Amino acid sequence: MNIDPRSNFFLQGNVRRINNAFIEDAFCTNNANAFIVVSLANGETIQLNLNRNTVVLNAFGQNMCLCCLQPGMRISAVISSSTTRSIPPQATAFLVAVQRNFRPPSSVTTGRIILVDFDNRFIITEDPNNIRNQTKFIITNTTTINNRFGAPVRFSALQPGQMARITHANFQTASIPPQTTAFNIQLL
Numbered sequence: 001m002n003i004d005p006r007s008n009f010f011l012q013g014n015v016r017r018i019n020n021a022f023i024e025d026a027f028c029t030n031n032a033n034a035f036i037v038v039s040l041a042n043g044e045t046i047q048l049n050l051n052r053n054t055v056v057l058n059a060f061g062q063n064m065c066l067c068c069l070q071p072g073m074r075i076s077a078v079i080s081s082s083t084t085r086s087i088p089p090q091a092t093a094f095l096v097a098v099q100r101n102f103r104p105p106s107s108v109t110t111g112r113i114i115l116v117d118f119d120n121r122f123i124i125t126e127d128p129n130n131i132r133n134q135t136k137f138i139i140t141n142t143t144t145i146n147n148r149f150g151a152p153v154r155f156s157a158l159q160p161g162q163m164a165r166i167t168h169a170n171f172q173t174a175s176i177p178p179q180t181t182a183f184n185i186q187l188l
Contacts, residue, residue, distance in 0.1 A: 016091070018046075018077045020099060028067035028173070031138075036069050036096075037088060038077070047086075048079060048093040057097045058142060064098070065140050068181050070169055074099040106183055107170040109135060113162045123158060123185075124177060125166065136179035137166055145185045153187075163188040 021038035024045060028034035034050045050056070056064045069075070077096045083089040111125030114134070121140075127133035139155055147153045158164075165186040172178035 014081055015094065016079050016081050018075075018079065020074055020076060023069060023071050023073045023075060026069050026071055026171075028069070031065050031067055034066040034069065035090075036075075036093075038075065045088040046079075046083065047088050047090040048077060048096070049090055050093050050096065054093050055095045057095070059098050061097075062141055064142070065138060065181075067138055067179075068140055069096065069098070070171055070181070106167050108165060108167050110163070110165045110188070111135065113158060113160055113164055116158045116160060118156065121155070122179070123164075123182075125164065128163070134177040135172070136175075136177050137168060137182035137185075138179060139182055139185075143182045143185065145187075147187050150186075158185070158187075 018038065018040065021040055023036050024039050025037040026034070027036075032052045035047050036050070037045055037047050039045045050066050050069075054066065056066055056069065058064045058068075075096050075098055078094045080092040080094070083091040109125070112128050113123050114126050115124040117123070122136055122138050124134055124136050126135075143155075145153050145155060145157065147157070165188055166182050167184040167186075169181045169183070172180045
């Protein structure tokens with residue numbers, strides 16, 4: 001009896017649907033291009049290519065950034081019916097929806113905010129004990145921001161020079177500075 005909750009492909013007209021796939025790997029260069037490698041119940045893997053036209057939804061049906069998809073998440077997807085003959089095969093994803101039962105693994109970093117980019121929705125912090133240790137945190141629609149007293153504040157309240165404790169995804173890109181997704185920012 002197969003107790004693996006992952007599914008296989010379902011053909012629906014000109015598209016294929018995948019339910020409850022497991023993200024094995026994720027790569028995001030910017031919020032316009034990314035790919036994820038997902039595994040299915042039969043052991044098959046497929047690379048889903050995402051672009052600015054791909055709709056990515058969190059477990060509550062709200063839009064997410066492409067870079068917020070991470071290994072360990074369970075997703076459902078609507079993809080192109082054409083795939084490459086590469087290993088793993090590749091297909092374009094039109095819609096990716098994160099399943100409700102996902103709880104992202106997280107880490108906590110404390111640092112001084114040195115840059116706030118309101119247009120591209122990110123901040124860069126540095127370790128106060130080592131100014132060469134910097135991290136870029138992507139701010140999503142689900143990132144919560146609290147002032148020193150725990151009250152919610154807007155993204156516009158963040159300013160260079162402020163100290164912050166940031167709960168974030170426990171993965172980072174290999175870029176300089178490394179970047180990751182912020183779940184919560186607590187000003188200190």
